[in-house]
Amino acid sequence: MYSMPVYRILTIMLCRVTFLFSFIIGLDYKLTFVNASKLIILLVDGFRWDYIESYHDLQLRGFSRLVDKGARAEWMVPAFPTNSLPNYKSLETGLYVESHGVVGNFIYDSKHGDKLEYMLSDDAKWWTEKPSFFVTAEKQGIRTGLYNMGGCYLEFDGINVSYCWPYHDSSSFKDSQNEVLDAVRRIHSGKIEIAYILHADVDTIGHSFGPGSPQLKQAVKDTDELISSVFQYLDTNHVTDVNIMVVSDHGMASVNDTNIIDISHVVDMNDIDELLESGSVAQIWPKPGREMKVYKSLKDFHEHLRVYNRKDILDRWFFKQHKFIPPIFIMADSDWCIVHPRSGDHKGTRTIHTFNGNHGFDNSGQDMRGIFLASGPDFKQGYKTSGISIVDVYQLICHVTGINPMPNNGTWARVEHMLRDHHLEL
Template sequence: MQNMKLERILLVTTCFVIASLNINAVSKKSKLLFLLVDGFRWDYFDLPGANLSGFDRLFQYGVRAQWMVPDFPTNSFPNYKSLETGLHVEGHGFVGNYMWDESTGNHFELPMSEQSSFLSSWWDVEEPFYITADRQGIRTGLFNVRGCDIIINGVVPSLCEPFLDNSSTASVSLQLQHALEMLQHDQIDIAYRRYTHITYELHLWKNVYHMNVDTAGHNFGPNSKEVEAAVTEVDAVVSELLDVIESIGDPHISLVLVSDHGMTSVDQTHKINISEAIDIRDVRKILDSGTQTLIWPQPGKTEQVYNRLREFHKNLKVFNRADILDRWFFKKHSLIPPIFVTADKGWYIVHQNKVDESYASLIAKPWHGNHGFDNDDLDMMAIFAAYGPDFKKNVVVKPFSIVNVYQVICHVAGIKPHPHNGTWNAVQDMFVEQELHTEL
């Protein structure tokens, strides 16, 4: 019966799980199950017709935030790293799902199909919590995480099981059960499991029942029945997950559930083709599309390209690097180009000579939903909820930044954190014993 419940957990395809068992780092045995659901908007709990008994149960016996503010840009990889390091984007250096290093000519791209994405220069900038844990003797196992065997500052996780491209539910189930067995038998202390979409192509997602929340939002829009079905599936996972935690009977297990960003509707007629505004011969490199684009003009062409773009479209925001908004914590990094453009909410950018082919279908048929927009917009807000002996019950706390999750992980799992951008004041009200925390 318990195995059937564990298999049920795997039906959501865009989440990652971290289960933490720490014996020696704190005075009491501490366990943490950390679950991230990609693209789960803060108000999906209120979708009409959704009967979310699992989430209701989680909220009743735990704590939740009104919403959680993602980092800008409100895309996956920048916010994965903000969760893992507690740093804003300009601090950890993952400025987008697609990046170009002008000094080396190397590219990073989200599918990580090119070898250049695995170079240490992308990864050694700041240390994720799972590497810090291993460095402190808290053994980590990474399952289905792209690049889990990358050496970061001289350390690799204790265990790295390979990423399963487009894996079946059965194979994922076997892998997670193996991870849980290793935790139970004290072979590892942290099991990190991530579920991410492999591609954005619509034809791969015909089975709505297994569609993840983020992909459903992209392909059908945030107010669609497909999103409601995906959210209901997550709710079933939460319910079964709580059953499993309670059946284990360990009084020191906590659950933290978050998302990386929200989602908003996109009008299919709201296309901004910036190739109509600029001469591509004046551009040395142009990267990414959709909600924002990064542009490196040819020498002596920066002012010309900037002026043409600035006057091109009223729903296109154009920035010289120095003028990028300070509140985004985005511009003070060497990977930010001389010109950065972003679309207003509900619009999308296309252009020629794209490096990232994942957006290729946008010109012919754009998505019905997207993220990446200003992190001041409510539609971009993410979720945070927690349950267990470390957390209060039936409490709603004020919104806080995503960089604060790092210190929650470190506090519950007993990891001594690195310097970060979070503040203890932002999260202390969710804990039962506010005074007993790792100094941050």
């Protein structure tokens, strides 16, 4: 049975006294009790929504405990494009991509001529247009620790996070184990209240070997061990005021290496100012006066290639109204791969058509769905809800940690029923 911590009881008593006082003096007063549990967020890059059931033979102890003792969504719909950096930021802000500005794993600022190439930039401008939850938390006196996160050592809007374990693009499972152990120890010792950890192995293995591969199966098992190690530490040390969330940024689709869309056959690079990304999507900035020429050359080139002028990008993607979105945006159908003369030229990339799995495709596809599971003092036990959006998770993060949230695109009605009914509303 759930036992409410003493600090919660005292807070409720204070709320009731405050309410009574306001009633006596005649104020029109409304008060919402704010939870203040600690939180560990494990962001598992590329973990598809159906991996847990697909690998039930592994007897996944960590995931099973999350399912049995916590709450979960049947699936989570990522923001578009279904790539990592846009969805990290949507998770952290509760905003769609056109609202937060991290429009891809690679971003081009055509006004100033500079680029973000994945997480390998020391320019804070790419990360600070809209504040992530950890920035808002630090401003409100809630200490945060970021693990394996790009730019976590940077100053965000005049502040630094309380702890930063810098991003490593070749981190191992052992690194993830060390990060998780360090995070839970810092949570327990009171050095931080929120730990935000990126575990990238599932995505890396999914790209290299594909969903359904023996290597991916092992990566799922390794992730389960990370989750189990958190529970083991909390149990051993009798820690009861910590929630754990396990969430992914997107899923993964199998890619046939013969399904290649080589746009170099129709695009003259002399007409191009900048061409970023490849595989599932590509962003194109034609030279002045060449936009229509480039668009027409691509429009009917391949039956599995979707070509959009910026104004025609689908409204349901919420990927149109931002200065960093390119004049021409192209996307392959799932199981197809876009290549061009600059594929793999950028820092942190490799030749995309060597992948056996990929993401970035339309977020309406089932293979792009991610996961959301949570357990702890603020979440119901054994509760399952229907699909949610990644922008909904921000509100849960803020609610259970006591962060006063920023305006966001999340829908509270989709997630509130996962919470226990021990918060107070007057």
